[in-house]
Amino acid sequence: MGQGKGFIARHRSQITHADGAVVGPPEAFLSRMRKLLSAAEFDAFVAAFDRPPRVGLRVNTLKISVPDFISIAPFPLAPVGDWEPAGFIVTGDERPGRHPYHDAGLYYLQEPSAMVAAALLAPEPGEMILDLAAAPGGKATHLASLMAGSKSGERQSALRRGLSAEGLLVANDVHAGRSRLLAENLARWGALNALVTQGEPERIAAVFGPVFDRVLIDAPCSGEGMFRRNESIEWSQAIVAACARRQRGILSIAPNLVRPGGRLLYSTCTFAPEENEQVIAGFLSRERDWGMVEPDRFAGFEPGRPEWSDAPSDVVDQLSHAVRLWPHRFPGEGHFLALMQRKGGDGEQEVGGVFSHRPLSGDESRLWREFSSDVLTIDIPTERIFAHNRRLYLQPQTTLPRGNLHIIRYGLLLGEIKPGRIQPAHDLALALGDGDAASAVNWTADDPRLAAYLAGLEPPISGLPDGWTLVTVDGFGLGWGKIAGGRLKNHYPHRLRRQLL
Structure with a gap:
C-alpha cells in the first residue's frame, strides 16, 4: 500500500446506517478501486486522500479581466492550467468566501476539477445553452462567462456588456431551494442573458424541444470524488447502482434537447465505471446518430477506460475520448467528462420566441423613466423591460417560449414597483459599476x-x-x-x- 496507509488507517472503523449505507470512505470502495487500478496507480490514488483539498477560484471575466484581477487579488494564486486562463488555486490560508470581492461577484469559489466541464463544452456567443442540473451555479456562471466570447474581460460593468449579449443560457434544477440559490449566484455573477427554471428534465424537453446548441448534464452521482472534502458522504454499491439508473434516464432525454450538430457534455464527480464509461456506452449503443468528440488534452486530462465497458467494439473504441481527472494526477478532487456530438445540422436553425408577459403600462413606464433618470446613467431599452408580479425585469435579447414552466429568474431583476416609486433590486446593483449610477x-x-x-x-x-x-x-x-x-x-x-x- 505504500503512501496510502495513512488514509486507510484512519478509516478502518466505519459507521453503518440501518439501511446498510456506509458513512465515510469505506473499505469496500477502496477494494473496488484496488481491483480497477494497477498497484502503483492505486497507491498514488489513495495517497492523494492524505493531502488537503485545493481551494479553487475562477475570475468573473464579465466584470474584470484576469490580469486586472491578479493585480488586485488579496491572496496568493496559482494557475489551474492552460485549459482555463481564469481558473486559479488559492495557495494561502485566507478565507476568500468572506472577502468583499466575493460579495461583488468578482470570482466564484469552485473545485478545480469542476471548472473543466464548461471549458470542454466551450459555448460561443449567440448560442442557446442549457445547463440541465445547474445548482448551485458553478458551471452555469462559467458558461455565462464563456458565452461573452472575446469581449470578456474588458473593464466595464456586467450590465453594459450584457445589453448587447446575444444567445441564451437556460439554467435548470429540479429542487426549489437549490434553484433559488442558483438564481442568486447568477445574479451575483451579473449574467443578464440567463434564465433559471425549476423542472424535471422530461418537462424541460417537452417545453423547449431540441433547440439547444450545447447542453451540459452534470449528473447526480455517488460523489466518490468528494471523499477528501466530506468524509461523511454515504456510499454503498447500491447507491452507485441507483445513481447509474438515474443517470441513464437523464441522458436518454438528451436527444430531445440538442439540435442536430449540437454538442452534449456529460459529467460526474465520481470514479465508478457504472456511472461513467458504462452510462456513455449504453447511450451511444442506443443513439447511433451520436458520437464522442476527442477534446484537447492538457496536463492531467487522462483518457476514459474502454476496458471498463463491454459495449460493442465501435462504441468501446470511442470511450478513450472521455476525460478522467484523477486526484493524484490533477489538482482537484476528480471528475469524469464525456463530450458528444449529434450528427447533422449543417444549416442554421431558427429559435427564439417571446415570454407571455405584457409590456409596461403607462404608469409603470413613467415610474421607470423617473427612476432611471434620477438613479442611473446607463440607458436600458424600455422595450426589453417587462413587469411580472409587480417586479420589473430586463429580458434577454434571445428568448424561448416558456410554456407553463416554473421560472425562478426571468432575466435581470431591475426593481420592485412600490406606490408611486420603484425600489431598485440588489441584482441590479451587482450588475452595475463605475459610472453607471448618478x-x-x-x-x-x-x-x-x-x-x-x-x-x-x-x-x-x-x-x-x-x-x-x-x-x-x-x-x-x-x-x-x-x-x-x-x-x-x-x-x-x-x-x-x-x-x-
Whole structure:
C-alpha cells in the first residue's frame, strides 16, 4: 500500500446506517478501486486522500479581466492550467468566501476539477445553452462567462456588456431551494442573458424541444470524488447502482434537447465505471446518430477506460475520448467528462420566441423613466423591460417560449414597483459599476465603513445628495443605500449581512 496507509488507517472503523449505507470512505470502495487500478496507480490514488483539498477560484471575466484581477487579488494564486486562463488555486490560508470581492461577484469559489466541464463544452456567443442540473451555479456562471466570447474581460460593468449579449443560457434544477440559490449566484455573477427554471428534465424537453446548441448534464452521482472534502458522504454499491439508473434516464432525454450538430457534455464527480464509461456506452449503443468528440488534452486530462465497458467494439473504441481527472494526477478532487456530438445540422436553425408577459403600462413606464433618470446613467431599452408580479425585469435579447414552466429568474431583476416609486433590486446593483449610477459611494475592500455596510450598519456619508446611491467596492457594484440627512440607510439584503469580525 505504500503512501496510502495513512488514509486507510484512519478509516478502518466505519459507521453503518440501518439501511446498510456506509458513512465515510469505506473499505469496500477502496477494494473496488484496488481491483480497477494497477498497484502503483492505486497507491498514488489513495495517497492523494492524505493531502488537503485545493481551494479553487475562477475570475468573473464579465466584470474584470484576469490580469486586472491578479493585480488586485488579496491572496496568493496559482494557475489551474492552460485549459482555463481564469481558473486559479488559492495557495494561502485566507478565507476568500468572506472577502468583499466575493460579495461583488468578482470570482466564484469552485473545485478545480469542476471548472473543466464548461471549458470542454466551450459555448460561443449567440448560442442557446442549457445547463440541465445547474445548482448551485458553478458551471452555469462559467458558461455565462464563456458565452461573452472575446469581449470578456474588458473593464466595464456586467450590465453594459450584457445589453448587447446575444444567445441564451437556460439554467435548470429540479429542487426549489437549490434553484433559488442558483438564481442568486447568477445574479451575483451579473449574467443578464440567463434564465433559471425549476423542472424535471422530461418537462424541460417537452417545453423547449431540441433547440439547444450545447447542453451540459452534470449528473447526480455517488460523489466518490468528494471523499477528501466530506468524509461523511454515504456510499454503498447500491447507491452507485441507483445513481447509474438515474443517470441513464437523464441522458436518454438528451436527444430531445440538442439540435442536430449540437454538442452534449456529460459529467460526474465520481470514479465508478457504472456511472461513467458504462452510462456513455449504453447511450451511444442506443443513439447511433451520436458520437464522442476527442477534446484537447492538457496536463492531467487522462483518457476514459474502454476496458471498463463491454459495449460493442465501435462504441468501446470511442470511450478513450472521455476525460478522467484523477486526484493524484490533477489538482482537484476528480471528475469524469464525456463530450458528444449529434450528427447533422449543417444549416442554421431558427429559435427564439417571446415570454407571455405584457409590456409596461403607462404608469409603470413613467415610474421607470423617473427612476432611471434620477438613479442611473446607463440607458436600458424600455422595450426589453417587462413587469411580472409587480417586479420589473430586463429580458434577454434571445428568448424561448416558456410554456407553463416554473421560472425562478426571468432575466435581470431591475426593481420592485412600490406606490408611486420603484425600489431598485440588489441584482441590479451587482450588475452595475463605475459610472453607471448618478450617485455612488466607493470604498476600498479594507475600509471599515464597507465592513460596517456589509454587516447592516449605517455609516455616515457626506457630500452626496439625498436619494438612492450605489455602494461599490473598488468600483464594483455591491448594493444599494439611500441617503437621508447625511446618513446612509442600509439596503443590503438581510440574508447576506454578516457580523463584523
